[in-house]
Amino acid sequence: MTMQRQYQLPNCSLILDGLSIDPSPGNEDVMSLLVNAECRISGLERSLNGGYNFFAALVRAVSQYGQEVLSGYAHPQVIEGEPLLVHINPGDGPYHHLVVQPEIADLGESGDGRAIDIKLSAVQLFDLTEAVDQFFDDKQTLPELEPELSPLARRFVRSDEPLSDRAVPAVIGVGTLVAATMALGLLPVPELRDPNTEANAGAELAEVVPADDTASGSEPPTGASDPEGEEIAAVPLDEANADAEASTEVDTATLVNETEAVEDATEVAEEVTETDVDAIAANPGSEDATEATDSDSDSEFSSFDDFKEEEDAATTATAATATNATTFDSEPPASVNSFASVRTLNGQLKQTIVENREQPRFGDAVSYRVRMSEDGSITGYQPIDSSAEGAIGETPLPGLVKDGASEDRAVDYRVVFTERGVVEVSPWWGWSYYE
């Protein structure tokens, strides 16, 4: 017995023509053999026609795609291993694409061998889905076709996001790391400065320094009559050592040699500069006083004692050198009395240094003792160790010294160029000295 079933909705209708081949009672109305299935979609000139294979593929694809719309995860629209004859893809905006392969749908004469792509709006798609659902609900028609609604297995959801997409964050992360590494690689490697080799270099330099070097021993020190005046041109400790050594043997600047050199220099200096300097080394009383006033500085520089020992030695060595660094005695100069003016000068000195430097100096902290006269001019400076001496060129100090400035009343300051490029200025003898 032939029969027809129709599932009609505003935008879509399914019309099934088929036969009942089971004559047993209760089953005579069941359509069990499909002859032709027709799918009409509003707005489409021709209808889709096909046999059982077409219809089974269509209802499966539609049913699965309905779940995809609801959950957002792509559902497999065919049973694994079977060809994809009918499938639906999401399209732009409100549209979806129903794609039917030509081999299973009967297109009449208009077929050109290409797959048919039908653009469905959301409402059309829903009507198609609803027609299919009504067919599934109708147990009298092709009961072997089931909707097979089931949640998507985890493995399908994972594959939903392609590997390339999932790899993007990792690739970006690794790429950033590589880029950063390369950028850092382009930066110059910081120069490693070894104080021993520095002293060595200084010694070699001193060897070729011409004879105007007052510490070479061939010429007596100019003392107070020197045109350079109070700003006694003195090489800080190491260079003085080297100079003194130059007359004997310039080979290495090992610690032993240094010590010897200090002694040498002291001897030389004692000979020539007694008038000029109060030889503190020979005056234990004043040294004690110095220590007493220096308690502030001690706390700031743990190695200050070392400095001071060297300083004392250097103080006596009033040997002049090519640079215009000054060697100070270890006593405070005749001081500006007012605490306020010490503080003003402190600020002024810092301001001067900051304004005159070309750029902040980075690297190991270096300290200088800088003497400033009452009228605010810098009369001299003294590096307090070899690394400070090596870094003189990186500070604005040499250019700031004013010749012939009055040193009647002056204040000594400790100037520290810290490793982060900050200039710190504080009174050499501590704030409490001026209170």
Place this chain on the structure above:
Amino acid sequence: MQVQSPPNTEPPSLNLIDQLSIPEGLPSECSRRAKTQIDLLLLAIEALDLGGAEAMLASAKELGLDEVVRGRVNLWLLRSSNPLRRFSQRQPMSLEEGKALVLITCFLARRLTVLIRQLLLGYQQLSDQGLSFDHHFRLSDYLARFRSHFRARMNANRSGVIAYSTDEKLNELAIELLTKLLFCTGTEGAERLWISLFDGEVA
């Protein structure tokens, strides 16, 4: 040759909640995504129908679900289990409660079928012509209401909510939810929605 029209949808029976199947391998409670989806769909219904919140309670009674959804506070607590909510309750939602909310959603969506279809057709026409949503009064009304509901109730600091920070993104979400609601109105709407909530949750 005989012509038959499809059978009519049966009226909801008393044990409606048992009509939704529980497939194998389902977790013992609703997932984060399920809780979020249900709440967003109910939010869309509220944006479509001003009396939506009241209608939810009424339909719970009508469907015989007042054993599961016990009054206003309970409904609020259930909806607040959405992790995107400003006052998210972090409480589990049992499968029974999830089913009840799915049934309420589909029941209300079915009542709003005509409006949902109108709005989707309008959206389709506007996007065909490249016009803004302002040209369709009902549609822009729905979108504006959805946006304000969403912003008032969701926690703007959650990454899931930050993704919807612009009007355009929220409009897209509102249209997407409208399409989902349309699919809820179908013969198998409740079953489809229920099953779809567990996509990717089973082994």
